[in-house]
Amino acid sequence: MVTSDTESPSRERYDWLDQARGLVVIMLIVSMSTYYYSGNVLTDDPPLGPTMLNHGYQYFNGYPPLFTLVDAGQAIFMFLMGFVGYNAFTRRLRMRGSRCAFWYATRRVGALYALAFLESVVLHYFLEGKAMWYDFLIESTFTMLALGSLAGFASIVLCPNADRRILVALTLTVIHSLLFACPFFDHDTGDDNIFHLMYFPFGVMGLCAVAIAGTCFGQWCFAHEGDPYTRFQKRMVPVTWAALFAAYALDWIQPPEPHDATAAHQLLSVGMAGLLIIGFYSSGQMGLRFPLLSVMGKNLLVMFVLGGVFLEMYLDLIPKEFLIRWPVAAPFLVGILPLGALAAVAALLDKLGIIVRA
Known part of the structure; x- marks a missing residue:
């Protein structure tokens, strides 16, 4: 649009x-x-x-994986889509009704899936002679962004309260961590699944949790206009630091891995995105741009x-x-x-x- x-x-x-x-x-x-x-x-x-x-x-695709700040980029992007998506969705819901809000959500998810089709099917077919249908359905970057956006919008409708919705994101992270610890599922470790383990969409699930967390930050930020204390000190800053500390603790057990979006990866991305928002908001208040x-x-x-x-x-x-x-x-x-x-x-x-x- x-x-x-x-x-x-x-x-x-x-x-x-x-x-x-x-x-x-x-x-x-x-x-x-x-x-x-x-x-x-x-x-x-x-x-x-x-x-x-x-x-x-x-540089090193093994265990534990070598992790850089760039590896958190996709998840931070997903967080920001949830963050801005909350304001855009609820604004339409409040001013134009549910039909307009749901049409916006459908258009957002559909556009991302269309981009996934263009990238994984059309371009791959013309450039490499084969269409990547599996990537289009669940593995490509745009597909994961589409599914994460869908999860974010659904969470806003099903759980309108951000203080409760953040618990939904945390629950998904805990379930993800427990499933990832099971020996039955394949992990992205560079060994090309030599044991023929069962596939599980860990990456999609992890990004969905990050997107839901992004909608919570969006509600905390935009629902308290003109009240920086409520907006940041009571919610966003504590949750940001809690996510970073939890990511460090989990790094000893399940190191962050971008393809599987492990629990440590999710928490680190939420913490980094929170610092990004807090930092740029503070810079804006000081007139730095x-x-x-x-x-x-x-x-x-x-x-x-x-x-x-x-x-x-x-x-x-x-x-x-x-x-x-x-x-x-x-x-x-x-x-x-x-x-x-x-x-x-x-x-x-x-x-x-x-x-x-x-």
């Missing part, structure tokens, strides 16, 4: 939130580039780029789609051997140039007053 940037009072934009979303987009695009040039340390094919700007499993982050955050989904669909086509044109031979060119060609192109698109959309809503 394409709308004008001229917002009514009921649809006021939060610049600090656009700033946070913009930073997440930049990190996602950077991680896509470093992932493309990952290499294999076991075969003397050196990865390109800093370790902390790539997925840890590209970066205009580029705002324009990219306004069209977060567009930036993500452009990066996911077209970035790989662009990187196909740049041989890894050239970047290794000329390391000075790597940051410009792999990082600055694609980010600059996306920023130009975002700035153009912002200048035209266009916001593409899923």
Whole structure:
């Protein structure tokens, strides 16, 4: 859905939130580039780029897995979709009725599934000669985002109270942890399921829990306008720190793993997303802002789609051997140039007053 940037009072934009979303987009695009040039340390094919700007499993895909901040990116993205989805859904429910709210939720989930079909079926068929139907149904990034969004919207309807709904997310995390501890299910450990264990959608379940937690933060934030004490000190800050401490404790038992979205991974992502929101809200209160982050955050989904669909086509044109031979060119060609192109698109959309809503 394409709308004008001229917002009514009921649809006021939060610049600090656009700033946070913009930073997440930049990190996602950077991680896509470093992932493309990952290499294999076991075969003397050196990865390109800093370790902390790539997925840890590209350096060591074993147990316990190597984990970097980038590995939490997808879950943080899911959290933010739940966070903003709460406000968008309940605003429509309150002002236009249930029909409009449910149509918005259907459109959001349907758009993400359509992107999953484009990525996993259409593009894979034309580029690699085969359609990835299994990825489309449950494994692709856009599919997981769609299912997580669906879980978030359903939780808002079935459990309107955020203080109770956060317990639903916590219950899902506990169940996930217990099932993950069972010896009957396959884990993503790089061994290609040599024991032929049963498959379980741990990744989807984990992201659903994160999305539900995101809706809780959204309600705590937007339901107490003008009351920062209630908004942050009583709920968001304590839950953020509790999630980080719990993630550290669980790291000793079930280390964070992005594909299976283990309990530690879920809690760490919720804690990091909470710090992100708290930090950017505080910066906004002090008048600190970066205009580029705002324009990219306004069209977060567009930036993500452009990066996911077209970035790989662009990187196909740049041989890894050239970047290794000329390391000075790597940051410009792999990082600055694609980010600059996306920023130009975002700035153009912002200048035209266009916001593409899923």
